[in-house]
Each structure stands twice: as structure tokens, then as C-alpha cells.
Amino acid sequence: METCIALIPLIPLLGFLILAVAGGKFDRKTAGYIGAGSVGISLVLALIAGALFLRSLPGVSSYSVSLWEWISAGELRADMSFSLDSLSLVFCIVITFVGFLIHVYSIEFMSGDEGFSRFFAYMNLFVGSMLILVLADNILLLYFGWEGVGLCSYLLIGFWYKEPENGYAARKAFIVTRIGDTAMIIGIFILFVNFRTFHLDELMLQVNDKWSVGSPLAVITAALLLFGALGKSAQLPLQTWLPDAMAGPSPVSALIHAATMVTAGVYLIARCHVLFNLAPVVMTAIAIIGALTLLIAGFSALGQHDLKRILAYSTISQIGYMFLALGVGAWSAAIFHFMIHAFFKALLFLAGGVVILVLKEEHDIFRMGGMKKEMPLIFFTFLAGSASLSALPLVTAGFYSKDPILWYSFSSVTGNFWLWIAAFTGAFLTTLYTFRLVFVVFFGETKLKPSFQPGKLMTVPLAILAFFSIVAGFIELPESFGRFHLFSSLAENTLPAVTVRETGYPETLFQLLSALIVFAGIYLAYLAYYKKPSMSESFEHGRIHRFFESGFGFDRLYDVLLVNPLVWLSAINRNDIFDWLNIGLARLTVLGNRLFSLTQNGKLRWYVMSFTIGIVLILTYMILR
Amino acid sequence: MILAYLILILLAGSLLALLTGRKGNLWPRVISVAAVSLDLVLLIIFSSSVSGTDGKWLMDLQLEWIPRFGISLHLALDGLSLVMVLLTLFLGIISVVISWKEINSRVGFFHFNLLLILAGIIGVFLSLDLFLFYFFWEMMLVPMYFMIGIWGHENRTAASYKFFLYTQASGLLMFIAILALVFVHESTSGTLTFDYVQLLGLEMPAAKELLIMSGFLAAFLVKLPVVPLHNWLPDAHSQAPTAGSVILAALLLKTGAYGLIRFVVPLFPSASAAFAPVGMGLGVIGILYGAKLAFAQTDLKRLVAYTSVSHMGFVILGVFAFNVIAYQGVVMQMIAHAISTGALFILAGQLYERIHTRDMDQMGGLWEKTPVMGAIGMIFSLASLGLPGLANFVAELLTLLGTFKASVLMASLACLGLVAATIYSLRIVQKVFFGKMNHEWEIADLNLREKIVSAVLVVLVVALGLFPRPVLNLAGPAIIKTLDSHPAQLTGLPDSGKSAGNGKTASFNQLSGMFKKH
Amino acid sequence: MLTVPIETMLIFAGLLFLIGLVGLLTRRNLIFMLMSIEIMFNSAGLVFIIAGRHWKQADGQVMFIFILAVAAVEVAIGLALLLQVYHHYKTLDADSVGKLKDNNQ
């Protein structure tokens, strides 16, 4: 079992090494197989580890293996050691499963691109560092994976380095997440300075018994870690980088900016739930940030024309849901939503990627149309994904993962009505922009003919993902549908169960309401974008639309607040005022030279005059002393 | 006795290189590589056979030089200086190899200077006699001046003057401080000696101690560029030949840091403790100001020079945190910075050899033409922004953690430096390798020699990032020895693991107290 | 017997010296400068004599003799130089003889 855990992250890293060092030599096929193969192997290993883990569940709740001692200085000890418990098992399986599918998909998707092996090298490095992040058993190693993941997102967003815009988007992503990471590292320092250990479980134990609920230190540390999570998961203050990150290839967006990396924040908060439980004010902050983000992202998604940017904003809003769930203490619901979201969002990105690739890099959805007739399979998979995204009741997995979040946002101890209202309108917005996308792109007459039909390597992963985004929901049925909590029982042995307060309203009422809102959303979208497009004309070109499209103007805000002053600051002092120190000195000496050389004017009488002056001065000094 | 051989071999090599310079260009290069690698081999053999771990001097050699003034040739080696000498020799070989093609005028004299600098640096790291220390301090200065002045780029003379004046003036201040220290010691204990070991436990009034320490500080803060005194570094770097700037960045800056750890902190415990807040402030200013300047530079070498000003800010921050973790961080930072900045300078040199300009506006999209150089450049830029898994991360983590224990405010400000590091490092990668090709450069990718050098450096950076233990163990005992007598260590934050009782309030009242104030 | 107080005599000698000095400073004609120097020599000698008389020592007068010798030699050399200057520069203006000037202005 231990070797299994150790190998899971190492295989993709090995794949990265092979591809990076000897990448140039392989032809496309072998490079693709190495890339996908390594992730495939770690998927198999993850499944084996999962099986072994589930079999021995009641007894041993976590396995850990230590590879070598990484840093030891004074009493600081951090070593390369991985541990598997139920939380990290879920993440492992999702990452490797979705990663493997995306690798297979991108063998064909990237076949037209040069730098093929470089792409797979980066993808393998990404999967490797994400696995390190998830399996790390001390918080420093978690930070190691955290930064590795940030690096790979930088490399992959800027993969097509020819256009400078991709480079700038990549740099923006890395710097914004790096701001979050700096806050996180300070949090880690506080933890270490207080408890002298990086080991997560031990840390959580000591945190629990040393710090009281609401003590200033706990609040500050939790806030810092939260800020780190916000950076990585593109939540409210630091969400501007994700829409620009769509400059990367679609498989990258699918893997990194939908399924795995952006949920690293969720994993961090879930992993340190003990610390966050000690800081109730931070928990409410998480809930509020989640609610606000899902609303803002929902509205912004409505205003987008670019297919991938709609999906990007939808990712931000879905993660908002997860943060909302974490905020109200519904830990396992958040993780469950993460799993389901990984399936259907990856599916949507991949299917969208096919549409864009086929229409020769056309991103504007209003120039596409009638894809239903052209590519029926893509249409059906995309429909499955969108239904699951908008939580079509009973049928799709989305319903079983998003609906409990709505319910807990109201019924949990710390939940309240306003949170539920926000989640509720969010659900409506989600359905609206998803089906706006579906109707505009797939229905109506075909404006652009697809240049070729996608091959089997692309459609098979889509089909598998579609199957899972429908079926995967049934392992976690809500109370009203019978006592079938396969997933939460698994998650419960590392995460605390959600505490529900007596609300006086039955859960079924809320499910009916959310089902109603979904159908209303679909009908409105059908009406506005298919039946009578004129209705949406005025909205599409109005001023609110531009406001939504710019993502509530955060980009301009940050430019004005942060970017421009910094650029101005660095421009004004390009060559370093301290340089004046020695330029001034040099000037002074030259001046002095010119001054004193005046006295050497060759006139005899001037010299005698200076003698006399000298004598006068000396004599007066002699007298006055 | 091998310590003396280390220096003598280099001196002999330099003379030989000078003599054979007239015969042909190849001989001096071969001789200098041979001399440095011979030294390296000698050191490895002897250091492995005698590695004591209790922090005492691994090897100690004392020969009479000027008995009347108590000056002796006192060379000694402990964990810290062993690490530094290994670094020096390793980078010495690298700098000779990279200047194989670049320097072809007066090659003999070039390698004469090169080996003299290396001998001077090793002398600085080994000498325990203050007079001898000053002698080697000056010895490394003059050949460097010639190197920048003769083989430099366009306005090299100005840069070499500035470099020489800055270091020479501060060196003289240090010499005065050494003399003052010796005379104070003589007045209290009667014996006139320059020996470091005897001068260690010297008691003197605080004001005098502060004054003498400021003399030492002047020399080391100029050498380790601290912001107000850093102006010589960008000019010296942008005008020096590649080998020159590699040695300048990788080794000469470290002599400043080494001097702080070896001389300033143990010799003047209470004065350095009093100076600590100012020192840390200077460190933080160095980090942020260096980074700020790095954002705006268009000359690649100047940009890398300012990044090393910023990295050295971490060093001075760590030195004045007075705890073991910070010092381990400082030692790691010295090595990591030496490798990553050295590699970036080698890269800049290779670029200059190909496109004859250091101006980043004219570069762009070079990844297409030179993917290998692009990958190497990418790795070392990521190293300089402190990506985990590479050596700089371990260093910065330890330094910041150590500083965090000493003062929370300073460490948090220094953490901003991490974000700044990201900005300027990615700027290098974006401006040089990504983006569109605005000039149609027809340039070849790295040849075999350059590939080997870069590969060795990459392996080293990654190895130190993942397995820093050997360096930490080697330097550990020496650090504990220098720090155990230091009062600040005791008054500083409780280091040993005494968790403060059961108090539900933060077990760390001083730390939370600090938070209440903010 | 002369009973003039020594202070007045010394001040008188000083006065003589100052007049010589003023002459040296103001006049641009080399001859007048030489002449003023002679005056200064003379006043210096006077002071020696006054002091010699006061202490009744012969040294004062001996010193005067030496001053005389020096003055004589000085005039001889000075006038010879003056002749050379006159032949070379065709003028006796002290300022025109300015070759010692620092000429990097």
C-alpha cells in the first residue's frame, strides 16, 4: 500500500522528466502515449490504493509513507512524506481519472501543434505536483505542490508563447496566485513558530488544544490560509486571472482551470478544517465570499461572448458554491460538489474545445450555430454536461451535489436565509447562461461549417465524462430520497459532519423550489435565445452587458489601484537615486578643483597679497587666543 | 597543511598562466582549469577524511608571520568555510570553462587575474587572523578591477573605478576597525595579537564596540550590497565579462555575508544585537528596493544585478535574526543565489555572444530559435523567484522563518519580496524568450560545452532544492558554534521547544502581544 | 641719552615695514617692488639695532651687517633679473610676467 501511495505522484513526475529531457527525440505518437500512459498508471495505482483503503476503512483511517528527509535545520524538520486518507483519496481518484481522460483527449487535440512533447511534459508535471499537493502529509510539502501547480498553470497558459497576450495572461495568473501564496506562507510561519511542526495531523491536534475558539491568532492564521485559497481558487478578490487564463489550450483549461487546480483552495480549507472551525468569523467570511463570488461570476458569465470565458466564469461561480458549503460547515457536500463539478466542467471544456477547434479557432458563440446537426455526439455530451451544471433535477449528478449545498446554506447552524437567496439566484443564473450557450451554439442555422469531424480519441473521453456527470450523483442521495450516503460516510472519517439546525421547513420544499427555478431558467433561455432572439438583442448590446462582460470591472479596478501605480513607481526611478551619491561626489571634486585653481593665476602681486593675508590671520589669531 | 596548499596551487597556477600566456591562448585556460580542479580534488579528499561534527575547526594551521605584532598565518576550516570554499572552487571551474571562447585577447593575463581572485576568496574564507583576512580582502579586489577594466564592455572604466573606490574605501574603514580592535584588546589583556580566536571574548564599552563594529560593517555592507551602498553592483555587473560577473555575483558578494557571520556577530555580540533592528530594516529595504529597480531595467545584466541586491537583502535579514534556522537559511541562500545568479549571468553572456546586445527590448521570442537555452533560462528564472523544489526556495523559507521568529513585521514585509521576485523573474522570461521575434536573429542554440555547464548547474540547483541536507549538516555545527555565545539568541524568542504551559491564550504571548499592537 | 620708549621705536620700525609692504602690494612696476623690498629690509635691520641697544648686546649690530649683505646680494640679483625681464617682455609690468599660471581653465 505504502509503495502504491509513493508511486502515485512519482510516476507523472517521471513522465515529465522523460518528456522534458528526451522530448525532442520522440515522435508525436510515443510522446502522447508516454504522457497519457504515466497518468493512466497513476490512475490504476490510485484505484488500487482506494480499494485497499476502503477494505481496511474502519480500522486504519490513513496510511503514510516517508521517502526522504527534505529539510532539517535547528528544530525544523520537514520531509518528503505522503499520506492517504479519505479526503486525499477522493481528490486523487478525481485528479487521475479526469487527468487521464484529458490526456487521451489532448493526444488528438494537440496533434496539429508543434511543441507536442513539451505540452505533455508540462501536463505530467502538473498532474504530479497536484498529486503531491493532495497527498502531502506536511503543510510545507503541500506548499511545494501548491507552487508547482501554480508554475504549471503559468507554463500551460503561456504554452502558445508566440502571442505576447498569452504570455501576459500566464504572468498575470502566476503573480495573482503568488500574492495568495505569500499570505499562505505567512500563515504557515505562524503555525510553525507556535507549534514547531509542519506535520498536518500533529499540527491540527496541537491547534485544537492550544488555541481557543475565536482566539486572535487562530483567526489571523485562518484568514491568511483563506487568502491563499482565494488566490488559487480564483475567488472574489483574486478571481481576475481565471478568465484571462483561457488563453491556454482547451485541455489545459479543462484540467487545470476547471477540474483540479482551482479546487486546491477547497482542499486546503477542508484539510485544515480544525483550524477554520476555531475561527467562526473566518467561516462566515468564507460563506459570504462564496455567495458573492457565485453571484458576480454568474452575472459576468451572462455577459460573455467567448465560449471559454463563459465556462471560466461558470467555474468561478461553481467554486463559489463549494466555498459557500465550506463556509456553512457542509464539508462533505463541498467535496462531493467538487467531484461532480470536475466531471461535468471538464466535459463542457473539452466539448467546447472540440467546437472551437473544428470551427478553426472561432471563440465568439454568436458566430456559431446549428452545431446540433453538424456534430450530434458532441451536442449530446455537451447537453449532458450543461444539464448537470444547471442541476437538472433527479436526472443529473449536478442536482445531487448542488442541491444539498442550497439546503445546507439555509439549514446549517451557521447558514441563514440570505445565503440561501444568493445560492438560489445563483442557480437560476447558472441555468440561464448555460442554456443560453446551448441554444446559441447548437440550435438555429449553421453559420460556420465545421472543417472536420472529431476522431475517436476525442469523443470517447467525452462520452465517459458525460456518463459520469449523469450517473455519479446517485452515490449520495439527500435525506428525503432515502438513507443512501455512500460518499459522505467515506468523507466523514476525516471531515466533521454538518450540523443542521431545526428550521421548521422540510427539505423537500427547498428541492421543489430549486427544481422550479431550473425549469424557469431553461424556459427563459429558450425564449430569449431561440424563439425570439430580438428579446436578447437589446440586452446583448446594452451598457449593463459591457459591465458584466468586464467581470464587474475588477480588472480596471486593479489596474487603477495596483498595476499603474507600481508601473509608475518603477518608471520614475529607473536609474536609482542613490546613484546621485557618487555622481554628486564626482561633480563636487571637479568644482573644487576649478575653484582652487583660480588662486594659481600667475600674478606675483596676488601671491604676495596672500602672504600678507596669511600673516594678518595668524597674528590676529595669536592675539585673540 | 593542505589549507596552505589550496592557496599556493592557485597562486602558482596564476603565475604559470601568465607566463604561458605569450605562447598561445589554449595553455593558460588548461592550466587554470587544472589548478582549480586539483584544488577541488584535494579539498574533497581531505574534507571527507576529517569531517568532525562538533563544530570545532576541522583543520587548523598556524605559522608565524610577523611575531612582533602577533600576526600569524592562521588558516582554519570549519563546516561553514568548507561549504564556501567548495562553492568557490566549483564556480571557479565553471567560470573558466564559460570564458573559453569569450576571452581571446591577453588570455594569460586574464587567467592570472582569475586565479588570483579565487586565491583571494579562498584566503578570505579560511583566514582566522584579522591582518591576513584584510590582506586577502584586498587581494581579491585588484585583479577584479583589472578584469572589469580590461575585458569589460562599453563603459567599463567608469564601472571598474566605481567598483574599486567603493570596495577599497570600505576596506580601509575595516582596516582601521581591525587596528582599533587589536589595540583595545592589547590595552585590556596586554598581548598584541591579530588572532581571531583570542580576540573573541573581548569585553569593551558599548559605544566603542558599536564604533568598531561599524567599521567592519562598512566593508561587509558595501560588499554584500545593502541598498544605500549598492550602486557599484549594477555597473560592475553590466560591464564585466561573463566570467567576471559570475565570480562577482557568485563569490564576491558571499565574502560580505561570510564576513558578517564569521566576524561581526561573534566579535561584537551586544553591538550586533543592538544593531539588529536597523540591520533587518536595511534587509527589507534592500529586498523591496532592489526588486523595484529590477522591474524597470532594460539591460539584462543590470536586471539580474538588481535581483541579486534583492536576494542579498534576505541574507542580511537572516544574519540579524540570530537564530539557527535563519543562519542555515543564510548559508543556503549564499549557495543557491551563487548558482542561480551565476547561471543567469552565464546565460546573459551566451546571449551577448550571439546577439551582441544586453538590451531586452531587442530580444523576444528566442525560444523558437534556442529552445534549450530557453528551458535553462526558464529554470534559473524560476529558481530566482524561489520556486519550491529548487535551491532558492529552501534558502528563502529558512531565512524568512528564522526572521519570523525574530520580528514578525520584518518577515511579513520580506514576504512581499517573494511577489516582487515573481514579477521580475517572469519579466526576464517573457521579455527574452516569449513574445514575438522583433529582430530576425539567426542564432545557434547552445553548443556542447555550454550544454554541459548548464546541465551541471541545473542538476545542482534541483539537487539542492530536493536534498539540501548535506549542506545543512555541513554548515550546522559551525553555525551553532558561532551563535551559542550570542546574547540576542537568549533574549530572542524562545527557541527550544518549551511550549508555554496550558494557557488557552496563545502560548506565544510576545507574538500575539505584537498583533494586539497592530 | 636717548629716552624714547622702546615701544614707540618698534612701532616706528613696524610702520616703516608696512609702508614697504604697501609699496610692494600696490606698485606694478618691478623697480618699485624691488625698492619696497629694500625698505622692508631696512626696517627689519632697524628693529635689530633697537633690540641690540636695549640689551646692550653686540648681536643686534652683527645681525644688521648680515642683513646688509643679504640686501646687497638681493638687489644685485633682482636688478639682473629685472634687466632680463625687460629685454624679454619689453615691459616692467609685474602681472605680464605670468608664465607660472595654471593654464587648464
Place this chain on the structure above:
Amino acid sequence: MNFFFYLAAAIALISTIMAISGRNAIHALLNLIISLLAVSVIFYLLDAPFIAALEVIIYAGAIMVLFIFVTMMLNIGTEKKIEKRWLNPRVWIVPSILAALLLVDFILIINGLQIPEPVDETLNTKQVGISLFSTYVLAVEIAGILLMAGVIGAYHLGSQKKKVTHRFLKK
């Protein structure tokens, strides 16, 4: 007795002032001779008859005559218009201020001196002669050499050699 001293002093002062402020060189020289004669009277009053005689013979007689001889020979002191330009009153201000300052200093210093009472031994020229050749015999020899050097120097400087261009100065 004092009266003569003050008279001679006045004459000396006036004649030296006339000497330095005169336009014509010869007149100035003659004034200077008068002042030297006045000073020799003072020497006599200071009961140093030998020195007074020397002053008249060497100083007034030899040096001044040499002076007048040179200026007359080359009639170089007589350019009236240049002298006038050089002698406008403004020129006198700065030196006289300096001289005044010095005078103030002299007076302060001299009055500040505590000069003890004079000793009442006798001093006559015989003692001067004796000490001249007993304690100062070496100084006298040196003075002799000095004078010889002066003569040779004056000869070489004064002689009108024909123009010889220097080997490498090319002047």
C-alpha cells in the same frame, strides 16, 4: 636728544611714503636715499655709530647708487602714461587696509610685550667688532661666500648672450 629722534623718524616716514607713491622712478629712488640717511641718523642716536656709517656707505651709497645706475642706464623708469594708469587711487585701498590691520596687530603685540628694564652695561663698536670675529666668524665667512655668489649670478644673468635655440625646447 629725543627731539632729534622724532625729527629723523618723521623725515624717514615722509620720504618713504613719497618714495613708494612717486611716479618717476628716479625721484622715488632719491626719496628712498633720504629716508635711508634719516634712518642712519636714528642708528647714530641709538649709539650704534658703526652701523650708521655702514648704512650710509653700503646701503645708501652702494645699493641705491646701483639702483639709480641701472634705472638711468636703461631709462626704464620713465614711462609717464603707463605709470599713471597703474597708479589710480583705487589700487591703494586694499593694501592699505591690510597694512592698517597689520599695524593694529603690531601695536597690540608690542604693547602686550613685558619688556624688562634695560641692563646698564656699556655697548660700543669695539665689542661689535670682537663678537663679529669671535662668535660669528663662521657667519661672516658665509656672508662673504654669499656675496661672491651674488656677484657671479648677477654677471651671468645680466650678460646679453646672443639668441641660442635650445636642443629640444626649440624656443
